[in-house]
Amino acid sequence: MRVLVTGHQGYLGTVMVPVLRANGHQVVGLDIGYFADCVLGSFPGDPPGVVVDLRDVTVEQLRGFDAVIHLAALSNDPLGALAPEITYDINHHASVRLARLAKEAGVRRFLYASTCSVYGAAGDELVTEDAPLRPITPYAESKVRVEDDVAALADDDFSPVFLRNATAFGFSPRLRADIVLNNLVGYAVLTGEVRVLSDGTPWRPLVHAGDIAWAFATCLTAPEAAIHCRAFNIGTEQNNLTVAEIAEAVVAAVPDSTLVITGESGPDPRSYRVDFTAARQAIGFRAWWSVPAGATQLYQEYVSRGLTSAEFFHRFTRLPHLERLRDTGVLDASMRRTGSVSDPATRF
Template sequence: MPGSKFKNVLVIGGAGYVGSALVPSLLKKDYNVTVYDLYLYGDVFSNLKNKKNLTEIKADIRDKKKLFEASKNVDAIIHLACISNDPSYELNPALSKSINYDAFFNILEAAEKNDVKRFIYASTSSVYGVKKEKDITEKTVPEPLTDYSKYKLECEKVLLGREINGMERTILRSATVCGYAPRMRFDLTVNILTINALINKVIKIFGGKQLRPNINIQDVVRAYEIFLSAPRNKINREIFNVGYQNKTVEEIAYIVKNVIGGESITFEYVPTEDTRSYHINSDKIKKVLEFTPKYTIEGAIQSIVNAYNEGHINDGLNNPIYHNIKLMQKINLK
């Protein structure tokens, strides 16, 4: 039995990095999972084709009709689909807005008309922008600096701002995710430092003193599962920061070096204009949902090292499949 009364779950954008770890975990817990995704990064569930409780729909969230069909008999939606990072967003701002913001209304309409009971939205801790405060809580006023973050915040407002048939809604503002997953991303801080150290033996540190909040992908999976099973009064219309270790980029580089254990790994300091530095506080999720992270940055790095040694990573530095911006440049999505 799934750990929740919401047995039928639609994971929109479920074939991405986070989804590729979340979906197998939900299947193991006996949820009936439908993945709705364009599969921009390939067929990540090829080894799960025999699972009776997995349905895959290759479609676009801008396609209202298909989205409506996919939302029938669904208890809960987890919405992860996105042009997900600043450079990819900026490659084609009009396209990105159509996916990250305009299509959000299609999803809500499909959810509303099909009487979906719970809606969980993947937002980001980058909605806060750069803050002087040391501890950024959910009460800190967000000041997003980029359109990617701005439209995340706009979707949050839309989601919380209207009454939708009593649908329960919750928002997860995730720190930067790290660790190995079947759809791997090497454009995220810990992951990129690790693959650089493995392949080049040099870790390029852009700046170094900026604080970056991180969370192991296994803990992100746990957080989504808790959001599925938590009682209404604890999560409805609530926003939760989900982060764990707030480390500087330089500290992360040292952790990578220590985990890999390479005496030969050197650091190269590169000046950067990206001085975004922030520190998120995740006490609310601990207090309200008793969620504390179980996995570490060290564990995330080790999972990448293991995958690399076992041959699961094919040209991690250049292969567009691992780098959202490179892939978006290559496919020229319309």
């Protein structure tokens, strides 16, 4: 298949593109490049791609593709709280517009990266795709709105599918340090402490970036009837863990580290355990990476690639990185480039 991947220069896209290519697909990327240079260690490079703001995509840029995998988003709850209007502009309005243009361009399959955080404060019971959606943050709310609006576009010629990913973890050359397992391992490597700011009791479902890539690859070629206008939770029940349990896995993976639960941020209302049966039954997808294995992978990669505190706390943490681009004039207040794409002054 000929596949367009938005956000191919992000944390997930950088892992997903090689998986798609290994499965024989022709991949083209589409990305504004916010994180193109946020690479830890060596990286083999990107597929051919289009440099464009998601809000400015044209129908002509979407013609000739069999499928669109839509990953691009402002993926950070603190950023969403800081600028919710921009989060809705990019994550909601631009995403729905992309789906409409894809349908107009003749794209048959539209794979959307949603999130299990749409379940919000769900308690201790396992939630399925039919559970009530209770998004707490602007980021999660934007995902719910996209699912609703894109589902309305489905017809015999346009099949959207919504992959509600659990919280991602695992190494990517374009690292994210602001997601729970990646953060706890990095902090332990750099300081010797596994520091939990909440009380450690909230439930979190986790899934490895590589498993997410395989889920999307599976949906690309699954029978249309199996995926048409459906939502799938992506992850595995074995990775439904409390934040304290996640932290304990990090202590086991990082030599000489100690666990510190400060509780300074108070109780976190986001707590949910997720049922992943539907994806196993409908498309045969299984996630294989465990949290302990992911913690070990992250520890080994951080050490071998020489992760530094400056990189960890600034370059690979979404909010300070984007604030730096804005404060230095590379981006304006609406998160748009301040010059043309070809202008060297606007490079990231």
